[in-house]
Amino acid sequence: MDILPDKLRLLYESMLRIRLFEERVAELLANETEIKCPTHLYIGQEAVAVGVCANLRKDDYVFSTHRSHGHYLAKGGDLKALMAELYGKATGCSKGRGGSMHLTSPDVGLPGSSAIVAGTIPIAVGAAMAFKLQKKDTISVAFFGDGAANEGVFYESLNLASLRKLPVVFVCENNLYSTHMPISACLMDTNIYKKAESFAMPGIRVDGNNVLEVFKIAKEAIENTRSGGGPTLLECMTYRWRGHVGPNFDIDKGLRSKEELDYWMNRCPINALEELLLNHSIMSELEKMQIYESVEKEVEEAIAFAKESPYPNQSELLSNVFKT
Amino acid sequence: MRKISYVRAINETLHQLMEEDRRVFIIGQGVTSPWYVGSTTVGLIDRFGPERVIDTPVSENGVTGIAVGAALAGMHPILVHSRMDFMYYAMDQIANHAANWHYMFGGQLSISLTIWAIINRGGEQAAQHSQALQAMFTHIPGLKVVMPSTPYDAKGLLIASIEDNNPVVFIDERWLYNDVGEVPEEMYSVPIGKGVVRCRGRDVTIVATSYMVSEAVKAAKSLEKADIVAEVIDLRSLKPLDRNLLFESIAKTGRLVIADGGWKTCGIAAEISAVVTEKAFRHLKAPILRVTLPDAPAPASSVLEKVYYPNANSIVSAVEELFK
Numbered sequence A: 001m002d003i004l005p006d007k008l009r010l011l012y013e014s015m016l017r018i019r020l021f022e023e024r025v026a027e028l029l030a031n032e033t034e035i036k037c038p039t040h041l042y043i044g045q046e047a048v049a050v051g052v053c054a055n056l057r058k059d060d061y062v063f064s065t066h067r068s069h070g071h072y073l074a075k076g077g078d079l080k081a082l083m084a085e086l087y088g089k090a091t092g093c094s095k096g097r098g099g100s101m102h103l104t105s106p107d108v109g110l111p112g113s114s115a116i117v118a119g120t121i122p123i124a125v126g127a128a129m130a131f132k133l134q135k136k137d138t139i140s141v142a143f144f145g146d147g148a149a150n151e152g153v154f155y156e157s158l159n160l161a162s163l164r165k166l167p168v169v170f171v172c173e174n175n176l177y178s179t180h181m182p183i184s185a186c187l188m189d190t191n192i193y194k195k196a197e198s199f200a201m202p203g204i205r206v207d208g209n210n211v212l213e214v215f216k217i218a219k220e221a222i223e224n225t226r227s228g229g230g231p232t233l234l235e236c237m238t239y240r241w242r243g244h245v246g247p248n249f250d251i252d253k254g255l256r257s258k259e260e261l262d263y264w265m266n267r268c269p270i271n272a273l274e275e276l277l278l279n280h281s282i283m284s285e286l287e288k289m290q291i292y293e294s295v296e297k298e299v300e301e302a303i304a305f306a307k308e309s310p311y312p313n314q315s316e317l318l319s320n321v322f323k324t
Numbered sequence B: 001m002r003k004i005s006y007v008r009a010i011n012e013t014l015h016q017l018m019e020e021d022r023r024v025f026i027i028g029q030g031v032t033s034p035w036y037v038g039s040t041t042v043g044l045i046d047r048f049g050p051e052r053v054i055d056t057p058v059s060e061n062g063v064t065g066i067a068v069g070a071a072l073a074g075m076h077p078i079l080v081h082s083r084m085d086f087m088y089y090a091m092d093q094i095a096n097h098a099a100n101w102h103y104m105f106g107g108q109l110s111i112s113l114t115i116w117a118i119i120n121r122g123g124e125q126a127a128q129h130s131q132a133l134q135a136m137f138t139h140i141p142g143l144k145v146v147m148p149s150t151p152y153d154a155k156g157l158l159i160a161s162i163e164d165n166n167p168v169v170f171i172d173e174r175w176l177y178n179d180v181g182e183v184p185e186e187m188y189s190v191p192i193g194k195g196v197v198r199c200r201g202r203d204v205t206i207v208a209t210s211y212m213v214s215e216a217v218k219a220a221k222s223l224e225k226a227d228i229v230a231e232v233i234d235l236r237s238l239k240p241l242d243r244n245l246l247f248e249s250i251a252k253t254g255r256l257v258i259a260d261g262g263w264k265t266c267g268i269a270a271e272i273s274a275v276v277t278e279k280a281f282r283h284l285k286a287p288i289l290r291v292t293l294p295d296a297p298a299p300a301s302s303v304l305e306k307v308y309y310p311n312a313n314s315i316v317s318a319v320e321e322l323f324k
Helices: A005-031 A046-053 A069-074 A079-086 A120-133 A146-150 A152-163 A192-199 A211-226 A258-265 A269-279 A285-308 B006-020 B044-048 B060-072 B084-098 B134-138 B151-163 B211-224 B243-253 B268-283 B302-308 B312-322
Strands: A061-064 A140-145 A168-174 A203-207 A232-237 B003-005 B024-028 B036-039 B053-055 B076-081 B113-119 B144-146 B167-173 B180-182 B196-199 B204-208 B230-234 B237-239 B256-263 B289-293
Touching: A005 A046, A005 A069, A005 A079, A005 A211, A005 A269, A005 A285, A046 A069, A046 A140, A046 A168, A046 A211, A046 A232, A046 A269, A061 A069, A061 A120, A069 A079, A079 A285, A120 A140, A120 A152, A120 A168, A120 B060, A120 B084, A140 A146, A146 A152, A146 A168, A146 A192, A152 A168, A152 A192, A152 B060, A168 A192, A168 A211, A192 A203, A192 A232, A203 A211, A211 A232, A211 A269, A269 A285, B003 B006, B006 B024, B006 B036, B006 B044, B006 B151, B006 B180, B024 B060, B044 B053, B060 B076, B060 B084, B060 B113, B076 B084, B084 B113, B084 B167, B113 B151, B134 B144, B134 B167, B134 B237, B134 B256, B134 B268, B144 B151, B151 B167, B151 B180, B196 B211, B196 B243, B204 B211, B204 B243, B204 B312, B211 B230, B211 B256, B211 B312, B230 B243, B243 B268, B256 B268, B256 B312, B268 B289, B289 B312
Parallel strands: A061 A140, A140 A168, A168 A232, A203 A232, B024 B053, B024 B076, B076 B113, B113 B167, B144 B167, B204 B230, B204 B256, B256 B289
Antiparallel strands: B003 B180, B144 B237, B196 B230
């Protein structure tokens, strides 16, 4: 295996952090009313954010979507500030102005996430254009879902990025559903990676539940674009366990079958890496328990922090409409 | 002082801004064309090269997103939309992204972006090549909107727009391009949010925007014959609006005619009328009248254009109505 053991443990811990955070958020959503903002869970897709972001530097930019917790955490965003944002608190990463769909962490290279499908794709291209103008070797990544392939601006962005050979990687997370609609009802050709061919850029389909595969292929795409090779489109095949929004699984609503969900839950990206690490003695049972405990503690501390934090001051409603 | 045309003032300003600040670049349709945007961009490509003078294909939303992303990465882009009509394609990036970014992320990031929006009409160009959409952009929180009416203000407001830390929609009327006026060679800015009195008066206030300012000045001259002394206010900025200048004038005259080259319903004139009614009602001696485009698409035939576009005569008629 050509990924160092330390890196493998980091990938594991990073996926686990997203998973345990979101499992607790799902519980809180189901049992409390303190989190009120629309919350789109990433459970099941962790390998994509983690596999890609593990190849990025802090000063590389990542742009995200309405389903943004995973990207935020994988890029190194602060967990407490994320939880507080979900609670609408002043200590949140967006000061309680954004909610779950609008996370930012400028210090670690996450300028923001947008709830308009495909909205951040051209913005990522623009950041890449700026990096090129500034003669920096930083790059930009656009995360988006399969639904974005139905938006015109997706195609505009691929074309413009390729025309100017910009340092950007397009990461499509194909979780097979665009809200309630299966992808087959949305796209005549569901091979999203093949769209790249029309723009003369590499398009690669990746097993998005295999973090090692995501890591390796993203690494190649990122190194290539960083050294001036232009953009790549990655299509990571994955699945969200929960419904489009909120904590439920939605199998009772007739949108998808229990069998389909079971199939994907059996392909859990975290379990797969865990088995591999244990079988190859890269991680011991004891180490696994320690990682679990430390992440669980982090999540509980974040909940306590969020609950104790003050709400934004109502007198500041109109602050920051403009930058002064 | 030196006198130059409006179009030359814009061209000179672009050269100076790009020379002075490496963060400034220009992007949009037609910026390397000798006629697409008048002759405003002449010479830029030869002097600054295709890296900073970026002519783009017709991908209005994608290109606008690129400008937003470049601003997030520290650049100060000048984004050109050669006709306001085409900006409907870009509304998502302007209204959902550029306008919201600062507020939505708790004031941590800003979009220093100049959106140079050109009104190009008359000459039988009809409904999709004639629109003046200032009201639409003024409606959106997070955008500043300016409309120069003279070569001096074109230069000063363009510089102020680029110096601003927010997205500024700089709306330019091509009917003004051949106007000649005093313009200093050195760089200066005209403050955003400050209007100016073009003619001092006592009997009626005429508030005007863009090309309607010179029509208002003509109207004021003509009204002198009837012993009506009109005060003409050039708003220059639609957002923020120079309310105090309006209130001071209305306190003096007690009568108000608003002349704007956009549509009537929910237009700039409607907004100003509302602001004055709310805050200066006690000074009003007569109803507020609006001189605007009728609520109809622009026609092609020049015979119809003559009655579609308001001018000095329309303003004179409105003022006379108030004194009947």
